[in-house]
Amino acid sequence: MTDEDRIVAARLKLRARFLEGRAPATPDDRARGDGPPNRHGMPKVPVGQHAVDKWPVLDLGHHPVIEQKEWSLKIDGAVEAPVTLDWAAFMALPQVVEPSDFHCVTTWSKMDLAFAGVRVRDAVALAHPLDAATHVMLHGYDGYTTNVSLDALLDDDVLLTHTVDGEPLSIEHGGPVRVVTPKLYAWKGAKWVNRIELMIGDRPGFWEENGYSMTALPWEDDRYR
């Protein structure tokens, strides 16, 4: 068994437990709070989650080492004008900082990370998405893929982030650049991102092919399908 096989097996076991109703939580309609907007109005972690102190590293075990000068991001697919951004073009886009939470489907949440970078919306706009585009596939340098609806992707807090809490994003967490999707479970944020593929219609990415949710909404305990 490779490391990747072990990781996938462990995650499928977690899914099976969840589907049997044993973990991590069953949806209910308790009031879930009143925090900042990117917490969906909730003060605490979503149902079935617990907050951790340290930010864990979770991926398929391949950590590609990409220098800033080699990194590029292609935005293509259902667009009028495919573009490829190099580091300089990326850093020339408007830069923002968004404090957000980070919810991993394996039940940990890292609260209050200050993500700095470019709104995915601003990068995607450069390629002029077709009106018919509905979803995207995010691709990483490690071959990882994950699908996100265009609506969710264009949210204010969805960033191509290069700096977290004032420090450059580490390789383990997806540096030089990853996507973060604070209102969705964290697997929707591709680390070492190198392509945003606009799609007409939806298609499952890596974990979604393995029974994970197409939509991944933490506040709805929407983990698997």
Ligand SMILES: Nc1nc2c(c(=O)[nH]1)N[C@H]1C(S)=C(S)[C@@H](COP(=O)(O)O)O[C@H]1N2
């Ligand atoms: N390129 C890539 N991105 C990825 C993954 C991966 O294996 N490869 N794993 C995903 C999963 S399952 C999670 S929970 C988060 C974890 O991010 P972290 O390691 O920074 O905590 O990254 C997501 N993005």
Ligand SMILES: [Mo]
């Ligand atoms: Mo994950």
